[in-house]
Amino acid sequence: xxxxxxxxxxxxxxxxxxxxxxxxxxxxxxxxxxxxxxxxxxxxxxxxxxxxxxxxxxxxxxxxxxxxxxxxxxxxxxxxxxxxxxxxxxxxxxxxxxxxxxxxxxxxxxxxxxxxxxxxxxxxxxxxxx
Numbered sequence: 380x381x382x383x384x385x386x387x388x389x390x391x392x393x394x395x396x397x398x399x400x401x402x403x404x405x406x407x408x409x410x411x412x413x414x415x416x417x418x419x420x421x422x423x424x425x426x427x428x429x430x431x432x433x434x435x436x437x438x439x440x441x442x443x444x445x446x447x448x449x450x451x452x453x454x455x456x457x458x459x460x461x462x463x464x465x466x467x468x469x470x471x472x473x474x475x476x477x478x479x480x481x482x483x484x485x486x487x488x489x490x491x492x493x494x495x496x497x498x499x500x501x502x503x504x505x506x507x508x509x
Contacts, residue, residue, distance in 0.1 A: 384494035
C-alpha cells in the first residue's frame, strides 16, 4: 500500500500538473493494489472548502463519493494506535495535527507517503515519495 497526503490526493483526482511524475507513476502502479487515503484527509478537504482555499467542481459529498471510488483507493480510518503514535512521533516534527496523523498512519501501515510537503519529506522517521 501507498498513502496519499491530502494535497497529492486532490492533485491526482483533479489531474493537477503539480503531481510529480514519480508520484503519478506509483499511484498508477498501485491501482490494482491499495492506495490509502486517511480519513483525516477527508476532514482537511472539507476544511479547505469551508475556508474557501479549495474550490471543487461539485458539492463535497459528491466529490468524496467520486474521489474515494477511484481504482485501488482504500479509506484508512483512525485507530487508537495511530492517534497515540501521532503524539509520540520520534525526533522533532511540526505541530500540525493533521500532518501528525497522516505521518503516523504511514508509519503504522509501513507504507510510503506520497507528499510534496517539505516539512514531511525532511522528517526522517517516515518513508516519503516527493
